[in-house]
Amino acid sequence: MSDPEPGSGHEPAEPDEGPGMPVRGRRLIGRRTAAIVVVAAVAAGAAAYALASPGTSADAKRPAAKGPTVVEVAQGACGNGWSGATPGPQVFALHNTSSTPAEVDLTDPATGAVYGEVEGLAPGTTRELRVVLGGGSYAFKCLPDDADAVVGPTVTIAGSPGGGGPAAVPVTQHDLIPVALAYQQWITARTVELSDRTDELKRAVDDGDLAAARDAWLPAYLVYERMGAAYDQFGEADGAINGSGPAPSAAGSAQGFEGFHRVEYGLWHGESAASLRGPADRLAQAVHALRDSWPQQRLDPAQLGLRAHEILEATAHAELTGRTDYGSGTGLATARANLDGTRELLTLLRPLLTTRYPDLPRLDAWLDRTQHTLDGFGAGGHWTPLDRLGHQDRQRINSDIGQAVELLAPVATICDARRTA
Missing domain, CATH: 2.60.40.420 (Cupredoxins -  blue copper proteins)
Structure with missing residues (x-):
């Protein structure tokens, strides 16, 4: 039975064989949770073709x-x-x-x-x-x-x-260098935008206008969330700007809690502007330091395919579980920004994928479906908190992102740079 078209209202069947990539006699890359390992393994074509089994x-x-x-x-x-x-x-x-x-x-x-x-x-x-x-x-x-x-x-x-299994012409480090340079330039522009928006947030806190600060917080934060493929290159700046922090239930008494989520917690838990000036100032300093240091950084081209998969994989693990919601109720907005970040990277990788990944159109269709689903919960910029979603809505979001993660797994493997000589 063929897969239903995205938007048909039916959930996709698990494929017997994953699309568009060769068998790999090694571990799948970029796994963060056991559940995601299982989902991604199905999509990873021959990587899911277990070495101990006679076939699918x-x-x-x-x-x-x-x-x-x-x-x-x-x-x-x-x-x-x-x-x-x-x-x-x-x-x-x-x-x-x-x-x-x-x-x-x-x-x-x-x-x-x-x-x-x-x-x-x-x-x-x-x-x-x-x-x-x-x-x-x-x-x-x-x-x-x-x-x-x-x-x-x-x-x-x-x-x-x-009649055989899938195969792909290897992607080399040389193939990925232009992608890395283009993405580096894109991130450069985002660091400038991030700095400007974070300054707006800081000014609102300094002025004691907490309503304006709440309005400024999300646009600034979403700029950072769209930059997910570069996080590893940010080093200590990532921790200062967007550290994972304590569990939301323990944030009130946590020590060393900084970054966007520290400001978020204060803005949505009744803290005074005076108590938030220090966290907002330290956040702005970290953002400015990232903007100023980024031109000297060099992305690892070999990591880009993996990051294209990891962005939404991490979204399923964090935003869709409420783990990173410190009061604003904007987890779905963050998921939407993560989707934007994934699509930006796929745009740059597309010339390499078009002839190597036959299921690329299907991936595009599921990303469109996921975007449509998420946008339905953010009408007019007012995002529905996760805890207010009905059971069917939660299932639909989890299913859409899960399917997108599954179809992104081959991108990680296809774009894993290989030797050819």
Whole structure:
């Protein structure tokens, strides 16, 4: 049964196989909670194709995989041991006979597309790689540490092309550098906007106008929330501006509680302007320091795909649970800003994803659906607090963001920079 269209009112079925990415014989990256690991693993295509299982339900009509086929991994013997197969599930036991660790990729020798990979294969060790292959030509590529890549013999599987698992041409560090530079410039503009809006918040607190301060708090905070892919690069500034803080129920007596959430707590819990001048001033100082230091920072290009997935993953863990609501009731506004941040990064990554991720249009459709859902709870800038949502509304929001997180997981894996030589 095909997935329902976004907006149809039906929840999506869990897919048997995830879309658009090769098998990975290593852990999924960027997991923060066990529940999210399960959701993301389904979406991660062959990464969800568990190494201990013979295949997914989509392979039920294919013959069971034979094997494993022992394949040698060494500079002078990459791919030895595999000479042919019939279409369907394959199990390879990759055995490193060399003296150095190596990455091993199963590739299309004509295009370089990767069907599966194992990283960090230590000398003298063996690890399994499971893939589903259709008719076509394949070759193992061995990439030893501190040595050039070696491509093994080409093996041809008779049969119609296609019918196998997904594959993607590797994204390299060089491919990601223009993305990182463009995103760095975008963040530069946001730090200026953040500084200006935080100054408005500080002025309102200094003037003793707490109503104006409450009006100024959310626009300033949302600017910061849209910058989620750069948080790791902010270092200590992130803690001073947007530290996770204590549990909301313990915020009143917490020591060292600073940043946007400290000001939020005071504004919505009846604190005086005098008591908030210090926190607002320290927040403004931290924001200005970030703005001034940011031009000297350099983003790690290899992290951008992972961040595209992590932004909404963290939203599901924090904003949708009320963990970061210190009184303003604007968790859904924050989730909407996180969605904006995700889409900005996807816009920059799109040239790399268009030819590598067949489910990109479906991801776009679910992001549109999620945006529409969230916007329905923020009419006129008045956001519905989480604790006032009905059960069905909560389910719909959780489902939409959960599906978006699932479809973003392949972006993290596809854009994980790989060696090709």
